[in-house]
Amino acid sequence: MKRLAVIAAAVLAATALSIAPASAHAALQSSNPAENAVLDAAPDEVTLTFNQNVQQNFATVTVVGSDQSQWAASEPVVDGSTVTVDLDGLGAAGGYTIGYRVVSADGHPITGSIPFQLTQASPAATTPPATNLDFTNRAEPQATQDTEDSSGFPIWIIAVVVVAVGASGVLFALRKRTH
Structure with a gap:
């Protein structure tokens, strides 16, 4: 029973750590x-x-x-x-x-x-257009795409909860067996 509880806790912990976020950001x-x-x-x-x-x-x-x-x-x-x-x-x-x-x-x-x-100069425009685009309060684009894939909710919280529940199960199984 002790071995089964340890295996179950290890499987729960591995599953929690490998869970991908359900809602990734736009890409x-x-x-x-x-x-x-x-x-x-x-x-x-x-x-x-x-x-x-x-x-x-x-x-x-x-x-x-x-x-x-x-x-x-x-x-x-x-x-x-x-x-x-x-x-x-x-x-x-x-x-x-x-x-x-x-x-x-x-x-x-x-x-x-x-x-x-x-590959060929544009015949329609040889100088940039005179536009008055207002990009005030907007960040300039960066050179690479943001590749953060979290859903906004920290996945580590789920992992900690799963590990804590698994550890509690192991302790409960060990305690029950010794009584």
Whole structure:
């Protein structure tokens, strides 16, 4: 019986420590242009698709050329899990980076960047558009995507409870056997 109780406690502890969170944060599923895409012509817009809905209020999308010029021509539009920003062409051929910061439905910020290449200068725009986008009080996108996968509730609390219950079961089994 003692051996069975110890095995049961070990199985409970291993299970508790291996449980993945049930509700992970939003993550980028796809983008248009895609990461590292090589384009012959400038796209009309940038579209980011996430695996969950994101909040409209805190979406920020930038499109920056290798000369640090900003090319987003509108505020981001959020439709559920899709974020779109219009472009007014792009500039010279070269590297561009889409930077984004959105807030998932559970309140966690998700940031990232998507590089792509333009092989031919855009005939529509040779200088960045004169936009007056207000990104006040919004964080600048970071170079990598936030990959935190917790559900907001610390998993270690569940593990401690399971271990405590398992240890109590072992102690109860040992106590019952000695009486």
